[in-house]
Amino acid sequence: MKAILEAKNIVKYFGVDESKTYALKGVNLTAYYGEVLYIVGPSGSGKTTLLSIISGILRPNEGTVIVKDKDIWKMKDDELADFRLNHIGFVFQDYHLFPKLTTTENVSIPLFLKRQNWDKSLKEAKYYLDVMGLGSKADLPVYKLSGGEQQRVAIARAIVSKPDILIFDEPTASLDGETGRQIISFVKEHLLTQDRTIIIVTHDSRIFEYANRILHMEDGKLKQTTNNHFDTEKNNTSVTQLEAQ
Amino acid sequence: MKGLLKIALKLLANDRGKFFTLILGVTFAVFLMNQMTSMFAGIMRKSTSNVINIGAKMWVMDPSVENDRSSIPLPDYVLDYVRSIKGVAMAVPIYFGSGLVKLPDGTYQGANIIGLDDTTLFGRPPIIKGNLNKIYNSDAFIGIVDSDYRKIGSPGIGSVLSINDHRAVIVALAKPTSGGLFGTPTLYTTYTRATKDLPQTRYSMSYILLNPKSNADIPYIQEQVKKLGYKALTQKEFEKTIENFYKYKTGMGTNIMIMTLISFIVGLSIAGQTFYAFVLENLEKFGALKAIGAKKYELMSMILFQASVTSFIGYGFGIMFSSLIIAFSKARIPNYAAIVTYQNMLIAFLMVVVIAGFSSYIGIRKVLKIEPFDVFRG
Numbered sequence: 001m002k003a004i005l006e007a008k009n010i011v012k013y014f015g016v017d018e019s020k021t022y023a024l025k026g027v028n029l030t031a032y033y034g035e036v037l038y039i040v041g042p043s044g045s046g047k048t049t050l051l052s053i054i055s056g057i058l059r060p061n062e063g064t065v066i067v068k069d070k071d072i073w074k075m076k077d078d079e080l081a082d083f084r085l086n087h088i089g090f091v092f093q094d095y096h097l098f099p100k101l102t103t104t105e106n107v108s109i110p111l112f113l114k115r116q117n118w119d120k121s122l123k124e125a126k127y128y129l130d131v132m133g134l135g136s137k138a139d140l141p142v143y144k145l146s147g148g149e150q151q152r153v154a155i156a157r158a159i160v161s162k163p164d165i166l167i168f169d170e171p172t173a174s175l176d177g178e179t180g181r182q183i184i185s186f187v188k189e190h191l192l193t194q195d196r197t198i199i200i201v202t203h204d205s206r207i208f209e210y211a212n213r214i215l216h217m218e219d220g221k222l223k224q225t226t227n228n229h230f231d232t233e234k235n236n237t238s239v240t241q242l243e244a245q
Numbered sequence: 246m247k248g249l250l251k252i253a254l255k256l257l258a259n260d261r262g263k264f265f266t267l268i269l270g271v272t273f274a275v276f277l278m279n280q281m282t283s284m285f286a287g288i289m290r291k292s293t294s295n296v297i298n299i300g301a302k303m304w305v306m307d308p309s310v311e312n313d314r315s316s317i318p319l320p321d322y323v324l325d326y327v328r329s330i331k332g333v334a335m336a337v338p339i340y341f342g343s344g345l346v347k348l349p350d351g352t353y354q355g356a357n358i359i360g361l362d363d364t365t366l367f368g369r370p371p372i373i374k375g376n377l378n379k380i381y382n383s384d385a386f387i388g389i390v391d392s393d394y395r396k397i398g399s400p401g402i403g404s405v406l407s408i409n410d411h412r413a414v415i416v417a418l419a420k421p422t423s424g425g426l427f428g429t430p431t432l433y434t435t436y437t438r439a440t441k442d443l444p445q446t447r448y449s450m451s452y453i454l455l456n457p458k459s460n461a462d463i464p465y466i467q468e469q470v471k472k473l474g475y476k477a478l479t480q481k482e483f484e485k486t487i488e489n490f491y492k493y494k495t496g497m498g499t500n501i502m503i504m505t506l507i508s509f510i511v512g513l514s515i516a517g518q519t520f521y522a523f524v525l526e527n528l529e530k531f532g533a534l535k536a537i538g539a540k541k542y543e544l545m546s547m548i549l550f551q552a553s554v555t556s557f558i559g560y561g562f563g564i565m566f567s568s569l570i571i572a573f574s575k576a577r578i579p580n581y582a583a584i585v586t587y588q589n590m591l592i593a594f595l596m597v598v599v600i601a602g603f604s605s606y607i608g609i610r611k612v613l614k615i616e617p618f619d620v621f622r623g
């Protein structure tokens with residue numbers, strides 16, 4: 001199997017001297033083309049920190065992140081921005097939408113950043129909103145939507161530019177079980193191709209079934225990997241039953 | 246990029262309160278600046294009113310003259326000398342003085358008395374009523390109907406006044422191009438009568454008015470007059486000299502400059518601070534944009550665009566309000582001195598550009614520094 005993303009020996013700490021706390025203590029992670037990779041672990045174990053580092057948002061103190069054979073943390077700021085725009089679709093834990101812009105405008109933002117024409121962008125955004133079951137809310141300002149609806153807007157924004165690495169931080173936390181499953185299954189079905197990967201941080205055991213591999217994090221370290229329906233050497237041979245945490 | 250700028254605009258306009266405060270700040274600053282500089286321009290124009298009204302192409306005077314009201318009388322031979330300079334089409338004397346007009350209630354009012362060359366009446370104001378030729382009648386004067394004329398009771402044609410205890414009859418009324426700064430009424434008469442009726446020093450000629458044959462002759466004339474120890478200024482040069490006098494040798498210029506500066510600083514701080522608050526409030530959004538993949542110059546352009554839009558709207562309102570107020574005041578207050586000049590509008594515009602630039606600068610600095618990760622974690 002070929003790796004799309006490889007993080008090696010990632011160390012990240014915050015603060016200095018006495019207040020120095022390690023969020024990541026030497027993490028190695030590989031994501032392969034065509035897989036859905038889950039990262040699970042208790043609160044504060046460093047999941048969001050790790051996602052931010054591998055997606056080029058937060059600079060690690062040590063270690064390298066190689067994406068498609070390029071060391072992203074050697075890039076210049078603007079080059080890195082371009083990398084994020086073209087390769088990463090990030091759903092933030094707290095969405096970070098623009099509350100007073102309409103749902104459609106929010107979803108269009110990556111397209112505007114890609115210099116796509118206004119009307120064409122809105123049209124594409126609407127398509128993904130329909131997919132997310134939000135077609136009827138397309139012209140509402142985002143702050144009028146419920147938490148779960150906002151989460152789906154954030155997902156639509158992450159996938160609208162069809163990036164090859166989708167990174168979701170707790171994408172179903174505010175959704176009911178059925179909607180969560182529907183969305184993840186849609187994403188997997190329609191967006192997971194042989195040249196993409198999907199990395200999801202979650203506590204939500206209801207969606208574990210969609211994972212190929214699950215990485216367990218604890219206290220800034222990766223503890224174990226569970227293969228679900230995916231084998232990094234061959235393909236889909238070992239099936240491991242997961243215990244809900 | 247258009248899409249991003251549109252988003253920038255929406256972010257700005259969605260925050261109604263801040264948007265309004267921003268525009269108000271700039272409007273206020275532009276209003277004050279334009280008011281100040283217009284007032285200054287108005288005062289400057291009024292200070293040169295005699296030179297404008299008389300309209301001679303060139304003026305010959307003592308080299309130490311700094312403004313038209315403190316003339317230093319010239320000996321008669323200067324006139325003969327000037328007339329003999331090659332390139333001089335005509336040269337005539339003019340008398341600037343002042344007299345006391347006795348009012349019917351027994352009080353006195355000072356007035357400017359201008360004596361025009363008897364034969365040519367060169368420098369005469371445009372007559373609106375009466376007959377100019379009657380100026381040669383005995384005791385004849387021309388009344389200048391400006392905002393100060395009512396101070397001597399707005400005498401009509403045929404009215405008899407007493408100036409320095411001499412009889413004076415108004416034979417014609419004239420309208421000046423520009424009103425004076427000092428609030429004194431003006432009367433015109435002939436050179437001969439003026440020098441006879443009013444107190445005299447050894448010499449009586451205040452200035453020599455001169456028209457050159459062509460503009461090309463001006464440098465030669467100036468050179469020749471200088472050789473004699475006097476100076477010949479063109480109308481523009483004389484206006485500039487007078488303006489410089491009020492600007493730099495009285496407190497007027499400095500005071501107005503300080504006021505303009507203060508209004509600029511007030512505008513700058515209101516606009517700068519509000520804009521900074523706006524950026525701080527939207528920091529999370531700029532952080533999200535950054536995380537998604539906005540490049541430095543895209544963020545910069547968005548902020549610069551937001552600052553420019555508010556500044557230019559504010560500029561428009563500021564100029565509009567101050568022009569309206571000036572027009573309104575002029576209609577109501579006869580002596581109100583303020584004119585909106587293109588130069589003033591340009592100055593206000595440049596100051597607005599500085600305000601926009603400064604506001605953007607502090608916003609951009611903040612936005613470029615943020616780490617999206619920090620913003621997200623609160």
Ligand SMILES: Nc1ncnc2c1ncn2[C@@H]1O[C@H](COP(=O)(O)OP(=O)(O)OP(=O)(O)O)[C@@H](O)[C@H]1O
Pocket residue numbers: 014015021022023041042043044045046047048049050093619622
């Ligand atoms: N900016 C920061 N300054 C100081 N400490 C930080 C900072 N960001 C993260 N940390 C610390 O790093 C550790 C990992 O945080 P992180 O947000 O990655 O955890 P997480 O696994 O995503 O938790 P959760 O499941 O609650 O989202 C925590 O102990 C957190 O307090």
Ligand SMILES: [Mg+2]
Pocket residue numbers: 047048049093169
């Ligand atoms: Mg987290």
